[in-house]
Amino acid sequence: MWKHVVANVFTLLIVAFVVLGGVVAMGQRAFVAQGPLTEAICLRVDQGANLRTVAASLDEQEAVSSPMIFRIGAQYDGRDGRLRFGSYLVPAGASMDEILDIVTRGGASTCGTEVVLRIGVTQVSYLVRELDPATNRFEEAVTLPLETEEFPAEYQTVANLPDTRFRITVAEGATSWQIWNALNTAEFLEGTIPEVPAEGVLSPDSYEVRRGADRAALIADMEERQAGILATAWENRVEGLPFETPEEALILASIVEKETGVPEERRVVASVFLNRLAVPMRLQTDPTVIYGITLGQRVLGRGLRRSELNADTPYNTYRIDGLPPTPIANPGRASIEAVLNPDQTDFIYFVADGTGGHAFAVTLAEHNDNVARWRRLEAQPDN
Template identity: 80%
Template structure:
């Protein structure tokens, strides 16, 4: 009889082990397999949130089939105490393992709300944007000028959240003073900006920062990036250019940046100025004259006067030979590359063509015809 009881117990134990193994295998498949989420979501992990709270939230949003299994898997994996607060994009069909990696990896938030601080040539704005998980596109909710005296709740509620991303976007062609002034007045930054950096030596780019980031360190990073890129581009320059230094290339790149916003034209516009330097012929470009008047501190806001075009100043390229003494703005990567690898042309002239681009010419007679056409377009407008 005892043998029979022992045999039954042993049989039940074996069956129990088999069932347990099956349950474990099923749990592993569920934890590592494709999840039930039909559309991407933005998951917010609050500071100090527990694993249970996050798991329940995932269950309510349909991202996991079993909050309990998610918790058990996280504990088995050893990452149950590594939650990182923030807002995270959870893609459709993400497995529990993938979601656990997302919320424990750390780093910058990947969705939710961000503040974009745009430093442009004519304006500086704060933008509050929110990512739509369904389309992976940002939707703008608030836009405010730099000069805002009192920030509305729609801005402050977002800006004061610990996980809000701040992205500073600097446009090509902005001057060092414009960038310096914008950062000095950005409400979410701290520290001193120091002196205005040398013209042309700040990289127009996007910079992701945290609230309270140091202004001086940010300017130093912009300068480091620009100078590193210029040095690399200078090393890769084509032969036969009329420059003796990388600084001279930077000066011309800033002129090209201000003369055209059409990407496909940069190397052609660069070729015009390089051809003029090789003739030699004066550069005769309005943006340098304007910089001589404003020194980069804002926009002129009007046309040039005849007296200004005739004035003897270091930046009046209608009156001086060669390049002005400094850059007139901060050129982007494409403009720098354009002057160090220009298109091979014989063009010496260009004028607006009414489409946003320019008409190019080799001879003065051709140029005069292009100018006449442009005058007709202007009159029609």
């Protein structure tokens, strides 16, 4: 009898182990299988959150097939204690294993809200924007001028969240004074930048920072990036250019940057100025004259006067030969590369063509025709 009882117990244990093994195998398959999400979501992990609360949030957003399997899977491979707070983009169809990797590997948040200090050519503003996970595009929520003194609740609430990201974007063609003034004013930065950096040495780019980031360190990063871009472009320059130093190339790149906003035109515009230098012929470009008036500290906001075009200043390229003494803005990578590897053309002249671009000409007669065409477009009521 005892043998019969022992045999039955042994059989039950075998069946139990088989069932348990099947359950474990099913759980493992479910853990790595495609998840139920039909579109991406933004998952927020608060500071101090535990695995149970994260699993519950995922279950509520229908991102996991089983919060229990999610927790067991995390505990099984030791990731249950490695949660990192922040806001994370979870793509459609992500498995529980993939979601766990997203929230435990650390690094910058990939979703949620950003506060952006946008330094443009004509204005500087704070922008609060939030990523729409369904489209993976940022939607603007609040826009405020740089001079804001009392920030509204919509801004303060977002800016004080621990996982909000802060970003500074610098437009190509912004001046060093504009960047210096904006950074010294930015409410989420600390420290001081005593002097305006030299014109042209700051890289127009996007810089992610933390609240309380040091202003001087940020300027140093901008200078280092621009120096690297210029050094690489100088190393790869074509032969026969009229530059003796990389700094001279930077000056012309800043002029190209201010003359055209059309990416496809940069190398052509660069060729025009290089052709003028080769003639030799004065550069005759309005942006340098404007810089001589404003020194990059304000937008002129009007056309140039005849007296200003006739004035003898170091930046009046209608009056001086060759390049002005310094850059007139901070050029981007494309403009730097354009002057060091320009298109090969015979163009000497160009004028706006009414489409945002320019009409180019080899002879003065062709140029005068283009100018007359532009004048007619300007005179039309819709322009």
